[in-house]
Amino acid sequence: MILDEINKKTLEDVEKRKKDMPLDLLGRSLSANPFAPRDVKPYLTSTKEEPIRIIAEVKKASPSKGIIKEDFDPLLIAQEYSNNGANAISVLTEPHWFKGDLEYLTQIRRYVPTPLLRKDFILDKYQIVEALVYGADFILLIAKSLSTKDLKELYEYALHLGLEVLVEVHDKEDLTKAMKCGAHIIGINHRNLETMEMDMTLCEKLIPMIPNGKIIVAESGVSNTEIIKNLSSIGADAFLIGEHFMRVPSIEDELKKFKNSLDS
Numbered sequence: 267m268i269l270d271e272i273n274k275k276t277l278e279d280v281e282k283r284k285k286d287m288p289l290d291l292l293g294r295s296l297s298a299n300p301f302a303p304r305d306v307k308p309y310l311t312s313t314k315e316e317p318i319r320i321i322a323e324v325k326k327a328s329p330s331k332g333i334i335k336e337d338f339d340p341l342l343i344a345q346e347y348s349n350n351g352a353n354a355i356s357v358l359t360e361p362h363w364f365k366g367d368l369e370y371l372t373q374i375r376r377y378v379p380t381p382l383l384r385k386d387f388i389l390d391k392y393q394i395v396e397a398l399v400y401g402a403d404f405i406l407l408i409a410k411s412l413s414t415k416d417l418k419e420l421y422e423y424a425l426h427l428g429l430e431v432l433v434e435v436h437d438k439e440d441l442t443k444a445m446k447c448g449a450h451i452i453g454i455n456h457r458n459l460e461t462m463e464m465d466m467t468l469c470e471k472l473i474p475m476i477p478n479g480k481i482i483v484a485e486s487g488v489s490n491t492e493i494i495k496n497l498s499s500i501g502a503d504a505f506l507i508g509e510h511f512m513r514v515p516s517i518e519d520e521l522k523k524f525k526n527s528l529d530s
């Protein structure tokens with residue numbers, strides 16, 4: 267199964283990086299870290315004035331689609347997102363299946379003011395310190411990949427370092443784990459990361475089980491204003507969108523249209 271394969275390879279890579287740069291050394295670079303993480307909650311919370319929040323993803327490739335964007339310039343894409351109203355930017359840093367790079371985070375953080383998500387398969391505290399050093403404001407933790415205990419431990423470690431966490435769920439069991447760890451930002455991923463199947467009705471099933479006051483992010487397969495309108499009406503605050511933006515002729519037009527989904 268793809269998620270197991272990705273997690274296995276991710277852990278092997280982390281072990282190699284730990285040998286090249288042990289955690290205490292990596293941690294030491296934090297004292298000179300110019301990238302203090304910002305509180306992303308206000309950026310992701312739907313309000314009357316700005317009901318639709320968009321996390322726009324910098325995504326070159328994926329396990330389900332292969333290469334998505336040939337002429338891929340992460341900084342240019344991020345600048346376009348930022349200039350056209352994205353509330354946060356998701357930067358895929360996984361190198362094998364998504365062709366991402368941790369360096370993209372730093373490149374973007376230097377020139378783009380919008381808050382950044384390190385989108386990766388985070389299984390080890392080392393990757394959380396990396397996220398901070400390379401310029402992320404928040405990280406992704408996938409409930410399916412972690413035991414309740416590990417999820418809670420990584421979640422608390424990230425908060426302790428000043429990073430917010432998007433806890434991703436795909437079913438009731440994941441949601442129970444997210445609740446037990448006290449997650450405040452919950453991503454409902456329409457994509458089953460084990461089978462790649464999409465279930466665009468998932469938010470309808472899971473949102474009613476989430477207590478009030480949480481920030482809800484609808485993830486994957488969002489490609490038109492009808493989907494956004496519908497999910498917003500049932501309680502989604504924010505939308506994580508990757509492939510669609512990578513394929514459209516004008517990110518500017520599409521992003522503006524999505525932000526104004528409720529106007530028509």
Ligand SMILES: O=C(O)c1ccccc1NCC(=O)[C@H](O)[C@H](O)COP(=O)(O)O
Pocket residue numbers: 268323325328329330331455457459485486487488506507508509510
């Ligand atoms: O995108 C995939 O094929 C994928 C496969 C296995 C694990 C994760 C995967 N994607 C990560 C994501 O969550 C998406 O990149 C993100 O939600 C945006 O989705 P989309 O708008 O459908 O590109």
